[in-house]
Amino acid sequence: MSIFHMETRKVQLSGGTTYTVSLPKKWAQEHGIDAGSVLALHPNGDSSLLIEATTDRSTADRTVTVDVSTATDKALRQRILALHAVGFDSVTLTDSSGHDPERRHVIEETLQELSGFELMEATDHRIKLTNLIAAENVDVRKSVLRLRLVMLSMHRDGLDAVINGDTELARRVVSRDSEADKLFAMITRHFRRSLSNLYEVKKLEHSRDELFEYYYAARQFERIADHAEKMAGFTLNSEASIPKQYAEEFASLGKSTRGIIDDAADAILTGGGIEAANGALGKYDRLQDQLDDVDRELYDHDVPGEAYVLGLVLDSLRRTAEYGVNVATIAIQQSTRQNADT
Numbered sequence: 001m002s003i004f005h006m007e008t009r010k011v012q013l014s015g016g017t018t019y020t021v022s023l024p025k026k027w028a029q030e031h032g033i034d035a036g037s038v039l040a041l042h043p044n045g046d047s048s049l050l051i052e053a054t055t056d057r058s059t060a061d062r063t064v065t066v067d068v069s070t071a072t073d074k075a076l077r078q079r080i081l082a083l084h085a086v087g088f089d090s091v092t093l094t095d096s097s098g099h100d101p102e103r104r105h106v107i108e109e110t111l112q113e114l115s116g117f118e119l120m121e122a123t124d125h126r127i128k129l130t131n132l133i134a135a136e137n138v139d140v141r142k143s144v145l146r147l148r149l150v151m152l153s154m155h156r157d158g159l160d161a162v163i164n165g166d167t168e169l170a171r172r173v174v175s176r177d178s179e180a181d182k183l184f185a186m187i188t189r190h191f192r193r194s195l196s197n198l199y200e201v202k203k204l205e206h207s208r209d210e211l212f213e214y215y216y217a218a219r220q221f222e223r224i225a226d227h228a229e230k231m232a233g234f235t236l237n238s239e240a241s242i243p244k245q246y247a248e249e250f251a252s253l254g255k256s257t258r259g260i261i262d263d264a265a266d267a268i269l270t271g272g273g274i275e276a277a278n279g280a281l282g283k284y285d286r287l288q289d290q291l292d293d294v295d296r297e298l299y300d301h302d303v304p305g306e307a308y309v310l311g312l313v314l315d316s317l318r319r320t321a322e323y324g325v326n327v328a329t330i331a332i333q334q335s336t337r338q339n340a341d342t
Contacts, residue, residue, distance in 0.1 A: 135203035170235035267331035
């Protein structure tokens, strides 16, 4: 594909009623445009006008065939995740030597992590995956709201599990991480599709700016869910525990951390705006001082194993708070953009 530099054209008045503008000849030739060709025009609210040589991509499916004969199980899994993320509707996986039962199991397990992708057809050498969820049936904002609830619940329960040594609660937290990953994968898919297809933007009923802001927030929420899983995982290690004298303090730190995330999420998802975002940033500054105090105190803790676990949990709380700051920052940008547009 050729790279075209920006050109300017002078608008002409044709027939006294119609404005016309010429197209770059090289671009027109590359895309097979000639006199009588029909183009798709997409006017945008930012005074830009997108011209597409393809007249209608609103119902076109993106299909691809991939040879996975030499792919390892890990590579196969990553390839499927990537094909889903970049927005393919139909994927055919071919293997000249035949898909053995173990490989099919890898494919089926991977599909459990994805919303919409289903195994529709399978032969010895070909497996076809098809997306069954159309953009019209997806609400990105509600998906991010759902991810927020899942993430906050995981964080609360993950910290409670490690503080109280509750292995059953810890296992539930670990199992819920797949729900968070699945929601984030769906949000990522539709955001990525919106970058290359304006019909997707129209179907999702959000601007590209909004979709990016929701995707960015979802990325932070997914990372927080990973830290919740990590904290819960400490509970499943018999040698890892939080001493009782630290239980109340760490529970309080966890609550403060979630307060930052809550305010930041309100700012970007429920109209909290700059005030909620600034509130999150203020809470972060206060929490930083508390985390630093505990961190210094741990240097003198005389049980290395306990100090190690306490330090790791403290690190997860700190990183979680930082992800909340990231959400607050993008919320301020969102509010600034919205105010500039009015």
